[in-house]
Amino acid sequence: MDRKQIIPKELRYTRNQFDNEFPTDDACLEQIKEQRFPGGVTVCQKCEASRKHHRVTGRTAYACAKCGNHIFPLAGTIFEKSTTSLRVWFQAMYLMGSTRCGISAKQIQRETGVTYKTAWRIFHQIRKLMSEDLRLGGPGSGVEMDEMYHGGRRKNESGRRLRGDKGNKTMVLGVVERKGRIVARATNDLSMASTNALVKEYVLPESTIFTDDASAYRQVPRIAGGGYEHKRINHSQKVYVVGDVHTNTIEGFWSLVKRGIGGVYHSVSAKYLQSYLDEYSFRYNRRDSGNLIFPAMLRRVSELASSRPLQ
Numbered sequence: 001m002d003r004k005q006i007i008p009k010e011l012r013y014t015r016n017q018f019d020n021e022f023p024t025d026d027a028c029l030e031q032i033k034e035q036r037f038p039g040g041v042t043v044c045q046k047c048e049a050s051r052k053h054h055r056v057t058g059r060t061a062y063a064c065a066k067c068g069n070h071i072f073p074l075a076g077t078i079f080e081k082s083t084t085s086l087r088v089w090f091q092a093m094y095l096m097g098s099t100r101c102g103i104s105a106k107q108i109q110r111e112t113g114v115t116y117k118t119a120w121r122i123f124h125q126i127r128k129l130m131s132e133d134l135r136l137g138g139p140g141s142g143v144e145m146d147e148m149y150h151g152g153r154r155k156n157e158s159g160r161r162l163r164g165d166k167g168n169k170t171m172v173l174g175v176v177e178r179k180g181r182i183v184a185r186a187t188n189d190l191s192m193a194s195t196n197a198l199v200k201e202y203v204l205p206e207s208t209i210f211t212d213d214a215s216a217y218r219q220v221p222r223i224a225g226g227g228y229e230h231k232r233i234n235h236s237q238k239v240y241v242v243g244d245v246h247t248n249t250i251e252g253f254w255s256l257v258k259r260g261i262g263g264v265y266h267s268v269s270a271k272y273l274q275s276y277l278d279e280y281s282f283r284y285n286r287r288d289s290g291n292l293i294f295p296a297m298l299r300r301v302s303e304l305a306s307s308r309p310l311q
């Protein structure tokens with residue numbers, strides 16, 4: 001990518017800004033508290049008095065000025081049980097958000113001084129923030145659907161499984177809106193049942209669905225209640241584009257994932273494949289937000305935090 005990227009000012013978020021905004025663990029905790037209690041904790045959950053809560057020294061807690069009841073803003077978040085500095089978590093999120101191709105645990109280890117094991121665990125937790133539940137397409141809009149073989153085998157084959165594949169989620173099915181968002185799911189097989197299930201769950205009725213001529217997509221127009229229009233391109237005849245019928249958008253995404261997994265992560269086991277797909281999808285879905293991916297990840301922390309009482 002040698003194209004010079006000019007990011008508009010409102011979409012910029014530099015490392016300097018990050019360092020200024022989050023210089024300490026306390027600043028990071030304050031941010032999470034602010035997200036979960038906008039304007040601060042002002043009413044006590046226990047004595048119900050309308051009192052300000054003050055930071056408890058040495059603990060990740062805020063206490064009611066009247067009865068002393070503690071509130072823990074990290075409860076139910078991915079940071080809850082961690083002994084790692086909150087700022088290291090934030091740094092790891094910032095780094096993960098500012099790359100296009102992915103970033104290795106080795107690099108966060110180098111940048112923050114945590115052990116490789118800790119860095120790896122942090123990244124795995126952060127990927128949980130990047131899992132999204134989307135519905136794509138809709139009446140009058142087109143989505144492309146395609147499959148990818150993890151490990152680079154059998155691209156564009158009919159989906160027949162090889163011996164030894166059983167139970168391994170080594171295939172990926174994806175749906176993408178043109179100029180829009182993507183959903184990519186690891187799957188055990190490329191059967192009509194799998195493709196239909198993906199469509200039903202993630203594609204809004206009355207979308208036009210572009211696929212290649214693999215047999216697994218054949219029933220798409222017959223999905224009950226879907227009203228999908230199905231347009232196929234004959235990859236098996238080496239035809240790749242006819243008018244607006246192609247799957248080039250999703251194939252572009254597959255190359256991004258393959259370059260990333262091959263070049264940065266080297267290899268990814270079937271067990272963790274979905275979490276890496278989530279990571280690539282999350283960034284792809286925000287590719288027009290400049291450097292604002294880190295703030296988006298930060299918002300996910302409180303969105304995903306469990307709703308149990310914070311005491």
Ligand SMILES: [Zn+2]
Nearest residue numbers: 044047064067
């Ligand atoms: Zn109180």
